[in-house]
Amino acid sequence: MQNSEKSVTKIFADAGIRVNGKNPWDIQVHNPKFFKRVLAGGSLALGESYMDGWWDCKSIDGVFYRILSSKIRQKINPGLVFLAIKSRLMNLQSPARAFQVGEGHYDIGNDLYSKMLDKRMIYSCAYWKDAKNLDEAQEKKLELTCKKLHLKPGMKVLDIGCGWGGFAKYASERYRVKVTGITVSKEQAKIATKICDKNKVRIKVMDYRGLNEKFDRIVSIGMFEHVGPKNYKTYFRKVDQCLNDGGLFLLHTMGKNFSKTYVDPWINKYIFPNGVLPSLKQVFSYSEKFFVLEDIHNFGPYYYRTLAEWEKNFRRGWPKLRKNYSERFYRMWRYYLLICAGAFRARYIQLWQFVFSKGNLKEIYDSIR
Helix, strand or coil: CCHHHHHHHHHHHHCCCCECCCCCCCEEECCCCHHHHHHHHHHHHHHHHHHCCCEECCCHHHHHHHHHHHCHHHHHCCHHHHHHHHHHHCCCCCHHHCCHHHHHHHCCCHHHHHHHCCCCCCCCCCCCCCCCCHHHHHHHHHHHHHHHCCCCCCCEEEEECCCCCHHHHHHHHHCCCEEEEEECCHHHHHHHHHHCCCCCEEEEECCHHHCCCCEEEEEEECCHHHCCHHHHHHHHHHHHHHEEEEEEEEEEEEEECCCCCCCCHHHHHHCCCCCCCCEHHHHHHHHCCCCEEEEEEECCHHHHHHHHHHHHHHHHHHHHHCCCCCHHHHHHHHHHHHHHHHHHHCCCEEEEEEEEECCCCCCCCCCCC
């Protein structure tokens, strides 16, 4: 056995993963060059070698649950040093780069997302409390969000990162509010504009930094992950400028248990370019200059089930999708969904909903669950 094979085999063994073992979370290596490649390239090489068919596993989420629970990831991630330096020297989420994630991720195909997501095409963590299926769980999340915002008929609502218009349509129809939704994805905007009542909802393709209007309520669901630490102050300042006195701001975001300025190299290259997950410390240190925290809710464990449903829907829809995507894309996309599922299962990643005010509410804010 070569040194690289011994080293990689031991690293996996430390996490309870056997190379060519019999458990669902044991990896099956097809190419002997795998070991040297992973040892040199870390998590980026691990993902790329899977995309290339060099290894397989029955339970990819089980692999990453064990990797992240045992913290062996630090032993095989040399690419993080480069990303850490780059993120400190550059504003990777500058206005000039703001539309890269839209083009590189959200614009790859509405057919893909329509097959993978629920009927409303909500691309964020579902709320599974008392829900029987994904459609119910996403509707419960939308309803929970609306209730936390204390929506009332006639209010002006801003949706930063409106996706395919799911929240805008729901809030405008159920709560009779007027919604302005913004997105950096042209493909998302096409569907959002189509499904929403133009008299109640405006959809704009724009960066949040271009906003210059007042609203009674502001919501941002699954967008803050694209803001970046160098722009957190700018983001919260812009929300403060756009929020009326007595208003509420709900921030729904994934997050990490520790503060970093970069993301995993494989995720950065293939899935979410320039994305960064915030920590609680980062959210609080920048928001406290502008807002009072009224409520915080962590339902990160629900993301494991949400991702599992998306992956199942993706596999089910693949026969109709394969004409537009390659087999390598199929392996990449399943890998993305399942490694994220493993990360949430390990509690390595969280999902938070924050409710902020300007500190001048006329009544006590009661938490809603």
